[in-house]
Amino acid sequence: MTTAVLFAHWPDWIGDLSGGLLESVKLTAAISAVGLPLGLLLAMGSSLGPRPLRWLSIAVVEVARGVPALVVLYLVYFGLPQAHLTLEAFVAATIALGFTMAGYTAEIFRAGINAVPDGQREAARAVGLRRGQELLYVVLPQAVRIVIPPILGYVVLFFQATSLAFAVAIPELISRAYTIGSSTFEYLNVLILAALLYAAIAIPASQLVDWLERRRDRLA
Amino acid sequence: MSSVVDYLGPLSAGIGNTLLITFGAFGIGAAIGIPIALARSARWRPLRMLGVAYVELLRGIPPIAWLFIAFYGLAQLGIRVESMPAAVGGLGAISGAYMAEIYRAGLRAVPHGQFEAGRAVGLTESGLYRHVIVPQAIVTVFPPAMTYVIGLLKDSAIASVIGAQEITALALGEQQQSFAGLPIFLAAGIIYMAIGLPLGGISRWVDVRLTRRLADA
Numbered sequence: 383m384t385t386a387v388l389f390a391h392w393p394d395w396i397g398d399l400s401g402g403l404l405e406s407v408k409l410t411a412a413i414s415a416v417g418l419p420l421g422l423l424l425a426m427g428s429s430l431g432p433r434p435l436r437w438l439s440i441a442v443v444e445v446a447r448g449v450p451a452l453v454v455l456y457l458v459y460f461g462l463p464q465a466h467l468t469l470e471a472f473v474a475a476t477i478a479l480g481f482t483m484a485g486y487t488a489e490i491f492r493a494g495i496n497a498v499p500d501g502q503r504e505a506a507r508a509v510g511l512r513r514g515q516e517l518l519y520v521v522l523p524q525a526v527r528i529v530i531p532p533i534l535g536y537v538v539l540f541f542q543a544t545s546l547a548f549a550v551a552i553p554e555l556i557s558r559a560y561t562i563g564s565s566t567f568e569y570l571n572v573l574i575l576a577a578l579l580y581a582a583i584a585i586p587a588s589q590l591v592d593w594l595e596r597r598r599d600r601l602a
Numbered sequence: 603m604s605s606v607v608d609y610l611g612p613l614s615a616g617i618g619n620t621l622l623i624t625f626g627a628f629g630i631g632a633a634i635g636i637p638i639a640l641a642r643s644a645r646w647r648p649l650r651m652l653g654v655a656y657v658e659l660l661r662g663i664p665p666i667a668w669l670f671i672a673f674y675g676l677a678q679l680g681i682r683v684e685s686m687p688a689a690v691g692g693l694g695a696i697s698g699a700y701m702a703e704i705y706r707a708g709l710r711a712v713p714h715g716q717f718e719a720g721r722a723v724g725l726t727e728s729g730l731y732r733h734v735i736v737p738q739a740i741v742t743v744f745p746p747a748m749t750y751v752i753g754l755l756k757d758s759a760i761a762s763v764i765g766a767q768e769i770t771a772l773a774l775g776e777q778q779q780s781f782a783g784l785p786i787f788l789a790a791g792i793i794y795m796a797i798g799l800p801l802g803g804i805s806r807w808v809d810v811r812l813t814r815r816l817a818d819a
Contacts, residue, residue: 448798449791450759453770457791460783545664549763556666563674570675577663577671584662 388571395562395572402558403579409544412476414537417483425491446485452546454478459550471550483540494529531595538587609789616769623758626690628751631697638702660699665760668692673764689761700750708743741812748805752798769793
């Protein structure tokens with residue numbers, strides 16, 4: 383096979399695949415909208431909450447990190463209908479991958495919360511802030527600043543993980559590439575194009591994350 | 603409705619393949635990671651660029667895409683790879699990129715003076731690495747490498763999409779027969795955790811011992 387043949391159909395496919403890429407990006411946004419706030423809540427629960435909440439948060443994080451995202455996705459998509467809760471594929475993927483993302487990012491948020499020096503909390507109390515205010519105005523703003531680069535790193539990772547949604551037939555990038563492949567039998571060509579589209583987003587994005595990380599460390 | 607416990611047995615039949623994919627891919631990654639790490643920090647620019655390109659592309663493209671390329675893509679070229687070798691090879695190639703980065707961080711963590719001291723006492727390059735650098739680097743390399751193995755255990759589930767008969771594929775098969783998704787995938791999740799949690803425990807234990815051994819040396 384020559385290169386000419388490899389590229390021959392790329393112009394025909396790029397429109398369809400771009401639509402798939404957009405779907406992947408949308409799913410990434412939805413997953414992050416669920417996973418990041420939930421991850422922050424789990425982190426607060428496991429590092430600041432009362433003991434029972436602390437244990438519960440740690441258990442949820444362990445499960446979210448211990449079970450493959452694909453299994454969680456199947457559990458939500460195929461399992462919940464049994465509990466009379468049938469979800470659309472996009473919603474199921476958002477919940478499942480959001481849950482997994484929460485488990486991973488909870489650890490990051492927790493490290494960020496613990497990295498805020500104790501003196502900051504003592505000072506907040508000394509100036510008479512209530513516990514909620516101390517958290518909201520003193521601890522979280524500093525913690526979030528520390529964790530922004532690694533959290534964005536996870537957003538990039540979960541952009542790639544949206545490809546798992548292939549398994550529940552969401553028409554995202556890899557599903558569309560697979561569909562084109564199965565109808566034209568030009569699997570290799572279309573898969574390479576899809577792979578390059580993922581890389582075109584993921585590689586610059588993770589380089590941006592590295593840059594943010596270096597900048598944060600320099601300013602610290 | 604059958605319960606979670608009923609599915610633990612049938613799904614356990616996939617544990618062997620899950621472990622084969624996980625450790626097979628890790629073995630490949632741990633081996634090819636060394637030349638990739640060396641290329642990545644080579645003085646000769648083209649070689650360095652090649653190393654960078656490998657690491658970035660393998661990490662920047664989702665595993666499922668690599669497995670499809672290994673399984674369906676190569677078949678188009680007349681190279682038929684069965685699903686198990688395609689899964690092990692595909693995930694192994696990805697592991698190589700991640701392991702290369704882990705090795706690089708491990709080498710960087712060894713203070714420069716250790717290299718100079720080793721050469722000053724007349725060690726050969728291979729002796730320097732064997733007796734001075736690697737024993738120190740391994741302490742830095744081990745924890746992230748173990749974290750990566752546990753990550754691979756979970757990534758091995760992706761092999762089900764190309765038909766490798768591991769835990770997740772067996773669970774999917776059960777689902778298609780009985781539509782009892784809830785207990786089936788709960789059972790699958792329990793099995794993954796039952797493998798992953800002890801792996802994490804072992805890794806912490808070895809890490810403590812490695813650190814202590816280095817401190818004693």
